[in-house]
Amino acid sequence: AQTVTQSQPEMSVQEAETVTLSCTYDTSESDYYLFWYKQPPSRQMILVIRQEAYKQQNATENRFSVNFQKAAKSFSLKISDSQLGDAAMYFCAYSLNTGTASKLTFGTGTRLQVTL
Amino acid sequence: GAGVSQSPRYKVAKRGQDVALRCDPISGHVSLFWYQQALGQGPEFLTYFQNEAQLDKSGLPSDRFFAERPEGSVSTLKIQRTQQEDSAVYLCASSFGQIVTISYEQYFGPGTRLTVT
Numbered sequence: 001a002q003t004v005t006q007s008q009p010e011m012s013v014q015e016a017e018t019v020t021l022s023c024t025y026d027t028s029e030s031d032y033y034l035f036w037y038k039q040p041p042s043r044q045m046i047l048v049i050r051q052e053a054y055k056q057q058n059a060t061e062n063r064f065s066v067n068f069q070k071a072a073k074s075f076s077l078k079i080s081d082s083q084l085g086d087a088a089m090y091f092c093a094y095s096l097n098t099g100t101a102s103k104l105t106f107g108t109g110t111r112l113q114v115t116l
Numbered sequence: 117g118a119g120v121s122q123s124p125r126y127k128v129a130k131r132g133q134d135v136a137l138r139c140d141p142i143s144g145h146v147s148l149f150w151y152q153q154a155l156g157q158g159p160e161f162l163t164y165f166q167n168e169a170q171l172d173k174s175g176l177p178s179d180r181f182f183a184e185r186p187e188g189s190v191s192t193l194k195i196q197r198t199q200q201e202d203s204a205v206y207l208c209a210s211s212f213g214q215i216v217t218i219s220y221e222q223y224f225g226p227g228t229r230l231t232v233t
């Protein structure tokens with residue numbers, strides 16, 4: 001079974017600074033996807049960034065980038081130029097590439113606080 | 117519609133009552149997932165539909181939980197004889213799920229918070 005571990009229950013960053021959220025996962029599969037989701041207090045999960053395991057290049061989306069280390073099974077999220085609106089729960093998630101939509105396995109989340 | 121909608125947003129049930137939670141996926145999305153999110157935890161998979169077919173129900177915690185999607189669109193998650201441990205947020209997500217979509221991104225609804233007293 002696949003597992004996702006987020007070892008940082010809470011993180012804090014000052015506005016305009018950079019923060020990195022950690023995630024490790026365990027799988028015996030070679031073809032899969034990894035995701036970072038943001039969940040604000042409104043509860044609506046929003047996809048932040050995704051990474052295909054077969055791609056060596058790290059994904060980036062504006063201020064968000066990942067450090068994907070396949071051999072180490074590590075998938076960290078870097079948020080640059082942090083903004084107050086980035087404050088939320090962040091979940092790392094894994095899904096197997098089955099050729100169609102596939103269930104997500106989530107970590108326990110990291111609560112990010114952004115301070116002035 | 118513009119996004120995934122769920123109703124009700126909040127539900128309080130007395131222990132032993134039956135509840136029904138509704139999910140309206142994005143129009144045209146063939147895949148639909150239900151997840152359960154306990155307080156302070158990440159969501160956990162419950163069940164998966166492709167159109168009207170329930171292809172995976174391995175995450176349903178007991179036979180008190182039942183899900184259906186009879187016409188391949190709206191889905192209902194039913195919990196019979198609710199227990200206090202059923203208190204959680206129930207999230208629905210839909211995905212296009214066709215081969216042309218590379219990442220099969222799941223779009224989430226706002227969830228239904230169920231409190232069993």
